[in-house]
Amino acid sequence: MTQEEPADRAGLSSRYLGSIERGAVSASVTVLGRLARALRINPCDFDRAAATSKVVAF
Template identity: 50%
Template sequence: MRLRAVVARNLRRLRQAGGLTQEELADRAGINRNYVGMLEREENSATVDMLEKLAEVLGIDPVEFLASDDQKPS
């Protein structure tokens, strides 16, 4: 699986686990809601700085965005 797809899948999963809509996540991160959607649909790839900002809002380690399915804790 491409890294962009892994990040997109994890972003959606982590956002939903945190009970946030795309709009809420974007607002808290100070970015455009459309950008969050584009990341989740793999239309854009996030910079390291953006992953750090999103991780801070979600309360996670940014490395979690890069974990493939077989690396996630059970």
């Protein structure tokens, strides 16, 4: 899956999604919810990944 696919599904630009992935910007709860829906995952998975130091790649 490319960055463009989940970005399009979430209504975000791929550039913005890349900025989130690199840690250049912080995503709001609303954006995380939209990304979770686009990726078909539970929004809590982002928190679990951060807590266990797993990388969530798009």
